[in-house]
Amino acid sequence: MSDKNALIQPDRGQKAVTIHLLNKDGLEPFLKGLSVPQRAALDAQKFTGEAGSHAIFADGDSWAVAAGVAAPAALTSWCLGKLAEVLPEGTYRCSGGEAGKALLGWITGQYRFDRYRSDASDEGPRILLTTEVRAIDAVTAAAEATELVRDLVNTPAEDMGPGQLEAEAEGLAKAFRAEIHVTRGEMLEREYPMVHAVGRAAGRSHAPRLIELEWGDPSHPKIAVVGKGVCFDSGGLDIKPGAGMLLMKKDMGGAAHALALARLIMGAKLPVRLHLLIPAVENAIAGNAFRPGDVLKSRAGISVEIGNTDAEGRLILGDALARAGEKEPELVIDFATLTGAARVAVGPDLPALFTREDRTAQEVLDAGLAVDDPCWRLPLYEGYREYLKSDIADINNAGSSGFAGSSTAALFLDRFVPAGTDWIHFDTFAWRPAAKPGRPKGGEALGLRAAWHLLQQRYTPAGR
Known part of the structure; x- marks a missing residue:
């Protein structure tokens, strides 16, 4: 930085x-x-x-x-x-x-x-003087959060595995006096079976875990922030081609966004009760890797048939979102480098946005435009749920059609978010393939500042 x-x-x-x-x-x-x-x-x-x-x-x-x-x-x-x-x-x-x-x-x-x-x-350095002294702290915080995402995403998987994501969360907890809890091993297998199944083939050196951080006054409005932490994605037994793996160190970009947003929330002392959740895994290949055709249990009690082991991010998010819902938050925000289909639909600059509520969608879109972090809404179309049908389980993790890949992935996640919960899902790229002014090639925060501006609009007390 x-x-x-x-x-x-x-x-x-x-x-x-x-x-x-x-x-x-x-x-x-x-x-x-x-x-x-x-x-x-x-x-x-x-x-x-x-x-x-x-x-x-x-x-x-x-x-x-x-x-x-x-x-x-x-x-x-x-x-x-x-x-x-x-x-x-x-x-x-x-x-x-x-x-x-x-x-x-x-x-x-x-x-x-x-x-x-x-x-x-x-x-x-090049130093810029400003008379807008009151803006310095807020701008610096936004820049630090942006550069945190870049640093985490740019770091190769050998130095940014599940353990390193845990260390990042521990650092935040220590800095802001938050509570942290990490679930691993046999307890992870019992409580978060899909997180365990996806990450178990990586072995002890990159063992899977569910990282939780809680901060803030319990009497304040509860919000959950969830980030996909696939530290490297080989595709599993449905292995990616070599070219498809080259950027897979960035598959923990959702976790990077979630950590950065948590840092902004706590640094600004936003009056909320924050619950940060990061399922951290490496989708590796070994004799104990989960397989196409397996049926996995989930924390929510929903059985999931594996149509493709390369659709692993939605599995670990499903368990994390179920856990988030147990705290009955009034808002859930998740970030995930979830689908290539989103990039086909909206390109590398725009995170695909999914919400249940039209009002919430408009708030996010307006917030993004206000801070030059634009998003683009895609549909949670009920008609596409049929693409996720399974003959032997409650749901399949891979769509049966090549159409609407980002929407079907979002609909999968929707099954794990409690009904009636206000929910925002960012299918973000977390990467910039070519440099632009102020935005070098490499890891990038896309949707982070839009989400932060929305939270400030909703939860900053009047007159503050």
């Missing part, structure tokens, strides 16, 4: 390089106020005010930056992300207005995952 506390600081009149935020319409008036040499410098760099472009020019005994943005009066989270990557180290301030939402991208644009590199950069 970058040193986030140093990247945005209160503006107390320190010496800083000025960044002039411009678009094509505002370029001509700006040029009129410059000297001939200054205009020549911008012209030589072919600066036109196009969004994402920038140019450097002399400014008295120092220098300044002209930066193109789409709308200087309505900055996005990412419009300064590229600048934060490419400008020389130093201290900067925006002229003619504050950076607003762009403070986030200024921080996340300087993220580097260099844990395994011998040539890691030692360049200093």
